[in-house]
Amino acid sequence: MMLFTGCKSENPTADSIVGKWVAKDGAVFQFSKEGTFTTQDLPKDKFLPFSEDFTESLFSETGKWELKHDQGRWIVSLYFENSESLPGGCVTQIYIAGSKGIMENQPPWYLFFWEGEEGGSRYRFTKKE
Numbered sequence: 001m002m003l004f005t006g007c008k009s010e011n012p013t014a015d016s017i018v019g020k021w022v023a024k025d026g027a028v029f030q031f032s033k034e035g036t037f038t039t040q041d042l043p044k045d046k047f048l049p050f051s052e053d054f055t056e057s058l059f060s061e062t063g064k065w066e067l068k069h070d071q072g073r074w075i076v077s078l079y080f081e082n083s084e085s086l087p088g089g090c091v092t093q094i095y096i097a098g099s100k101g102i103m104e105n106q107p108p109w110y111l112f113f114w115e116g117e118e119g120g121s122r123y124r125f126t127k128k129e
Helices: 002-007
Strands: 019-022 028-031 036-040 062-070 073-080 090-100 106-114 122-127
Antiparallel strands (some): 019 028, 028 036, 036 062, 062 073, 073 090, 090 106, 106 122
16 A cells, blocks of 8 residues: 555646745745746856856846646746846746655655756755745
8 A cells, every 4th residue: 555655646736836935055936826936046056057148156037937747747947038137038947846755746846956967966945935
């Protein structure tokens, strides 16, 4: 029975993403029900490691977000359309994983970017509100 319980899958919803998400170093994502978000103090080396356009060490900006299922993973697509920091805009994603379940497919959810190569360590955000 325990084996089957560990494999049970849940899907994140837009309501489960709405709110304030904070990393250990104080970086913040704030997602609204209307599909917009703000960021505060995201470290460039984690968020935009390959961007030469962005020269500041911390990134604070606004944009639009959308929950998606992509190649077997749940993600939040992030759209920076009129970014002062990135004049050409930017489209990227943040992954969603669960803190429970063998396949990380049960809440409580956390958001993350890969630090370096995919499959390595994670730069995590946990929900605060």
